[in-house]
Amino acid sequence: MLPCTNYRRTDNILCSATNSRTFPPAHSPRPYAPVANTKLTGAISTIGSSFSVQEAKLKIAVVDESAARAEVIAEGLREAGLTDVHLLVERTGLVTRLTSLAPDVILINLENSRRDMLEESFTLSRALSRPIAMFVDQTDERAISEAVDAGISAYVVDGMRKERIKPILELAVRRFHAFARLQGELAEAKSELAERKTVDKAKMLLMKRRKIDEATAYGLLRKQAMDSGRRIADVAEALISVEALLGDQS
């Protein structure tokens, strides 16, 4: 058990606090776009890790303000055979919930604003039978470093062997990366859609102005793009901007 009685009132602070601006991790191709569709998580293939019966019983808490990402990570852990996985996505009552849950492992996103409060509560718990510390393995700093790069930190109960934690952490890192990739793809799909709309709008403009058909209009855009070494979508956007500026005067 974590003794966190001191923290009960503090927890409520977080319900009114807005989430801090996040910093896109180095591996991320673009800043995170909000993703509401958790169904997409099924699209991530799980790289199976086989856990022994003993490992499967480890109680793992996934703490993340992004419910979608927490679900992606939890799903990966469950698919790999870990059965006791808990999601903590609400901003309120975190320490209290962790206290009653008493997990063996806590996985938390690096950009979570509650980390300092959590670490303080872990420090206070040192006197108890199951103190919690940050997972640090100096013999394999690379594993930790990769986790930090991915945006994860891990806390484990004292005395747990590193061989038991490492595969869990590695799995979480892979899922974290997969989630970022998924978001990248989603953002890409969104921007492709937006580009198609822009091109359509530019085509309509040309058709109206020059009294030409759709295929000719598209041909003009494509030729201009090729001649100027730009993308069709960029030419289309430029055309729309010019139209907005010059209006119907010409």
Added chain:
Amino acid sequence: MTHFRIGFLPLVDSVLPIIAHESGIADKHGLSISMIKDPSWATVRDRLIYGQTDAAHLLAPLAIGTSLGLDQTKMTTPLVAPFMLGLNGNAITVSLRVAALMSVDHQSFPDVKQTGIKLAALAKDFAAKGRKLRFAVVHRHSSHNYILRYWLAACGCDPETDVDIIVVPPPFIADALMSGEVDGSCVGEPWSSVAVDRGVGQIIATTAQIWSRGVEKLLAFRKDLLDERREDVEALLRALHEAGRYVSDPANVKDVAEVLARPEYIDQPAVLIARALTNRLTLTRDEAEIPARDFLLLHNEAANFPWRSQAMWLYSQMVRWGHAPGTEAGFAAAADVFRPDVYRSALEGTNAVLPGASAKVEGAIRFPTGAGTVSGRLILGPDSFFDGRNFDPDRPMDYLAAQTQA
């Protein structure tokens, strides 16, 4: 062009690297900087340790704790601090309810000793009724925690038993005061001014009133990075020193405040940020701004010079509250985190003032006093503690002994 990724928390004393980056000063020194904002000190620390950042705006005691393996990582990662990012800069703010119970002046700064005695008495009163006053600090290993404890202890209450001191990240302090989660806080600007502006708190003291030249944030590097990129690091220190001169020019305050106000930095109104930069605070909403003496020193008096005695005083407080072992070796290790030698070698030949000594008796200067230098003329302002005590870095164990008797 050599690049530095610098981690920071949204606080006014992260200003020097931000301005070095934004004003073109870094560029002039052959450097590019990217600033990486995080919402917790734990993450600023982890990014530094694991190489996601090259340097970090860090709490001085946290740098010591991390170097000595005293913090949550339980890992010893040698950090070095060749440059302080400022002296002082924190305010103690209480909820309006507590302020009313204390009946302290809100039109001028009340005497810090009297305020402390009132607060300590109130705290004991509350504790006796079974409902302790609760104070927020930003981290266990923070000067906020140690200065608040120093003040309360010297004013007649026991910070260990008479009050609760908890950790709340700076941006959430105003919320915590508003909801009644905490009764008071010790936090860096602009977060006390945000609480005042929202009408949820009253500033009753500045930490500068408790220790008039208090060690605060520093720029931390991993020791191995300093060794590998010594020349780059020294160029960065020169850029930061120049940024300090720019920031301390009153003509630039408005521009500086507006840069800091941007969403990627502090993301709060420039008018609130300007208060710390001009050493003027508003104690309660709707009152006029009044001078807050020596509230934040960013450049003058060689404020960026890392005195080994500052690290040692912090260590004495870490020992006092059970965060570190009270040994000579511990004091020496803490002092070694601060690197005045690197500061001197970086700024040699510039117009920077270079103190000759690397340590001083903290608290001994009562009046502006000339100090020996390698180059430049240095007048040090008063660095006294409000209770008149001194910390002699040559006799740290005596200080510890006197502390336990007090």
